[in-house]
Amino acid sequence: MRILLVFLLPALVAACATTRRGAPSLDELLAPPEGPAVTQWTGDFESLREHIRTLARQAVEQSKRGKNDAAQDKIDEARRLILTFQGTERQREQLAEEYELLLTLLDELIEPEKRPASEAISLILTTPEATAQDLADVEAARSIPSIQRYVSRLSPAAQKRIARQLAVFTRTDRGRELFQRYLDRSAAYRDTISRLLAGRNLPAELFCVALIESGFSEIAVSRTGAAGMWQFMPATGRAYGLDQDRWVDERLDWIKATDAAARYFRDSLQTFDGDIELAVASYNTGPGNVKKAIRKAGGTSDFWRLKLHPETMDYVPKWIAAMIIYYNPKHYGFTVPPDDPPRFDDITIRGSLPLASIAGAIGEHPEGINNLNRALIRKATPPDRPWNVHLPAGSRDKLVANLDRLLQSSSVVWLAHRMKKGETVAQVAGRYGVGVEQLMAVNDSLADHLPDEGEVIMVPVGADNTKALADFQERQREEEVLATLEPGPGAPAAPPPPASRRAAPKKIVHTVRSRDNLWSIAQDYDVSVDDLKRWNQGQIGPGNRIRPGQKLNINLGEAPDQPAPVRYTVMRGDTLGEIAKRFGVATADLAAANGLGAGATIYPGAVLQIPGKGRPLAPEAKTHQVQRGENITRIAADNGVSVAALMAANQLTDPTSLQAGQILTIPAPGEKTAAPPSGKPYTVKTGDTLAKLAKRFGVTVKELAAANKLSTKSPLKAGQKLTIPAGKGKDIWIQYKVRPGDTLTSIADHFNCTVGDLEKWNRIRRGAPLAVGQSLKVQVKK
Secondary structure (H helix, E strand, O other), X not given: OOEEEEEEEEOOOOOOOOOOOOOOOHHHHHOOOOOOOOOOOOOOHHHHHHHHHHHHHHHHHHHHOOOHHHHHHHHHHHHHXXXXXXXXXXXXXXXXXXXXXXXXXXXXXOOHHHOOHHHHHHOOOOOOOOOHHHHHHHHHHHHOHHHHHHHOOOOHHHHHHHHHHHHHHHOOHHHHHHHHHHHHHHOOOHHHHHHHHHHOOOOHHHHHHHHHHHOOOOXXXXXOOOEOOOOEOHHHHXXXXXXXXXXXXHHHOHHHHHHHHHHHHHHXXXXXXXXXXXXXXXXXXXXXXXXXXXXXXXXXXXXXXXXXXXXXXXXXXXXXXXXXXHOOHHHHOOOOOOOOOOOEEEEEEEOOOEHHHHHHHHOOOHHHHHHHOOOEOOOEOOOOOEEEEEEEOOOHHHHHHHHHHHHHOOXXXXXXXXXXXXXXXXXXXXXXXXXXXXXHHHOHHHHOOOOOOOOEEEEEEEOOOHHHHHHHHHHHHHHOOOOOOOOOOOOOOOOOOOHHHOOOOEEEEEEOOOOOOHHHHHHHHOOOHHHHHHHOOOOOEHHHEOOOOOEEEEEEOOOOOOOOOOEEEOOOOOOHHHHHHHHOOOHHHHHHHOOOOOOOOOOOOOEEEOOOOOOOOOOOOEEEEOOOOOOHHHHHHHOOOOHHHHHHHOOOOOOOOOOOOOEEEEOOOOOOOOOOOOEEEEEOOOOOOHHHHHHHHOOOHHHHHHHOOOOOOOOOOOOOEEEEEOOOOOEEEEEEEOOOOOOHHHHHHXXXXXXXXXXXXXXXXXXXXXXXXXXXXXXXXX
């Protein structure tokens, strides 16, 4: 067994004025909200296997009667019995096989909506042949303005492809049931998705891509590891800024994922010269495959003449078929409910809190908070970064009133436990004094399979559980995984072991399961996908495909290329000054490394980087959704960054171009950001002239003309494509409205100018007071 890390997680144990029966216990906070108590099997092994099979048969019968909740209860009972069984190693291997069969049954009976739409349908039905009526419906769709362009001038073969997909949703009972379910779900998301698409000048019809990807399910996960409403693969999600680590998976945050999808489509449309069919095809198969197909087809950009993977050749027709129904639902007997967007408050929490304790503080059920914050895969805010938590509308003030009490209350220590050969979940739970239900609640991987040797599961331990913590520290010493840090007096660490005594990497062979993908395997073993590929060269197929039964090599304990960053988990009673003294660093340096003020309050559970020790951590960035009435100066001021840094982080050249619903990346204080692009595309609108555009974008007419190989007197035509140059450092004048607490000094700091500059630009007398709402002119470097 290897213990990898410790994080503190504050928990609610004191009575809370907003709850009716006092604070929930630690077990209540970490256990699932519903479900019977766990009891261990007292009979022999064969009778246990027969009982599990009986429960599975009963689940099938309940499902046939339409009682999915009862079926779920039967399968959950079987899962608990398997997880708590402590027999021989051979018996546990046999139970692991039963577990796989049980989870396959669960997929087919109860959880098709947890899969993307295409997989949910494929589990139940096959694609029917198109009828004459289906073909007539495709032809008739030319009269629908929103989709006329997609169905005009189609070949008979293309019409047939669309008609077949139309038949799936309209002429099969299961297809109709699923499509209506997707339409019902869409009511919660339509308004926000439409605004985010419009904010990036994208076609509204891309809304239906989410319909065919996931059926608007926030929790959909494909067999290949794509996740969330927009079904991002791990690498693509990271490329578009969606964090995925031990604590969060932002692919499951539908708002952030929608913005990432919008940026993907923006880039793809630019790549394929505005051809939306090719952009949609690339969303399914990747732009590289589309480009290759275009080359093989002699350079044609007509999607219908390309030879792509069969799945992709059906993907665009499926999208068009979904649009035909969506924009004409009554014709097919469907109903589209009115918009019902979720209403929620936001609060930023620095330090780790379980969502269940937040729910208790505001008098809400934990499930409601969990559903608003699906990206938090441990059902807790991450301990190593500030996190924006969604709360039920109207509850923010109630949480603020209790937040200090929550953050200062008794804590839970998170241990990363690496499973030993033959070790069971029940044994781990018993060793640390926690319940199996608690481990199931905070480790989603236990819902997929029994853990193998070398896999990591997270264990929440009460801060007052001195026996478990002492055992943990002793195991750290035995396994020689203490940090190579030599702190000052009183620091809870031991000297590093001699290099000659370091254990060699341990090699493990992992057998791929039916639900596995490279991302999930990497998460289970706390390694990277790149490492898995390196260790298994030649065994992993295109698109990172692996097959059940395949053997993969995993090397645990391999030395990293760079020293790991040194982190410290804040304990109750700690201050910045004391921690700085303990590790021999300056308080100001410690504060700056973690984005804090020198006198900031820190809470148990917060994880700090110790500057100058190990590999520096990358500064954390967060996002902000632009609200109606906001401008770039206000957003920059609210987040403690300069306008120039904010513009650079978002590749903006025009500070007045923000739109409500747009998602901005907020750089961490002091983070170096890339300069804005050398030019950006612009489509000429009626009435545009070179002079007007030059003034709007802060460049000279000469610069604009030169960037587009035009003369300074060239006329422009609507629809003409231009490149807007970034200019040569020319300044931009913006207006800033004074807010409560502002001073000339604080405003000057935000905009990287001097107080004298502000006084000169606005003809302010030295020492004159500012008035809230007063408008100031500010000069910003591009």
